[in-house]
Amino acid sequence: MKAKGKGIKRRLVADKDTLRETPTRSKSELAKCLRPKERRNKESCKAAAERTKQSWSSKDRHVRRLESNERERQRMHKLNNAFQALREVIPHVRAENKLSKIETLTLAKNYIKSLTATILGMSNGHLQDIEVSGSGSRSKLYEHYQQQRGEEEHEGQLEKYSTQIHNFRQGS
DNA sequence: TAGGCCATCTGGTCCT
DNA sequence: AGGACCAGATGGCCTA
Numbered sequence: 076m077k078a079k080g081k082g083i084k085r086r087l088v089a090d091k092d093t094l095r096e097t098p099t100r101s102k103s104e105l106a107k108c109l110r111p112k113e114r115r116n117k118e119s120c121k122a123a124a125e126r127t128k129q130s131w132s133s134k135d136r137h138v139r140r141l142e143s144n145e146r147e148r149q150r151m152h153k154l155n156n157a158f159q160a161l162r163e164v165i166p167h168v169r170a171e172n173k174l175s176k177i178e179t180l181t182l183a184k185n186y187i188k189s190l191t192a193t194i195l196g197m198s199n200g201h202l203q204d205i206e207v208s209g210s211g212s213r214s215k216l217y218e219h220y221q222q223q224r225g226e227e228e229h230e231g232q233l234e235k236y237s238t239q240i241h242n243f244r245q246g247s
Numbered sequence: 248t249a250g251g252c253c254a255t256c257t258g259g260t261c262c263t
Numbered sequence: 264a265g266g267a268c269c270a271g272a273t274g275g276c277c278t279a
Binding site: 248249250251252253254255256257258259260261262263 | 264266268271272275276279
């Protein structure tokens with residue numbers, strides 16, 4: 076796919092002067108209003124939320140928003156780190172072309188499936204006879220594989236994965 | 248220039 | 264109460 080040189084861009088993080096003054100209200104107040112167990116009528120909830128809102132100075136709201144934004148950024152960074160870690164364990168060829176998120180997930184799924192198929196193939200069908208001692212249950216791997224086969228019976232996983240790798244080689 | 252991908256902001260909802 | 268999670272909106276960067 077594409078190599079992305081996302082260097083400079085990105086809106087300046089929390090530009091305090093330009094942060095929008097959006098109408099905010101107490102999240103917890105609103106949440107209480109909408110939860111099924113809470114049988115409060117909407118009007119009283121609105122009023123309560125409004126009171127909370129008014130009790131916050133605009134500076135308070137601003138600070139809370141900035142803190143919330145920061146937490147969300149950190150959360151997304153952690154998510155992206157996890158994506159990167161996943162990219163690094165999936166064999167693919169064009170290392171200079173970073174996989175997109177959707178490509179990473181799709182490739183990982185097919186890679187796992189192909190590995191599972193390979194393991195089962197190497198075991199030559201013996202896995203299904205393996206009993207976990209004492210439990211009498213069959214191999215979890217085998218059970219899982221059977222379950223997956225039920226959903227996608229005729230797909231050659233290894234072939235599918237190879238095709239996908241090939242497509243990346245082509246720079247699709 | 249259009250379309251894909253992404254980071255960030257935001258408000259609603261859920262969870263502890 | 265407050266943090267985590269989620270999805271929609273927005274706008275920048277890049278490639279074809």
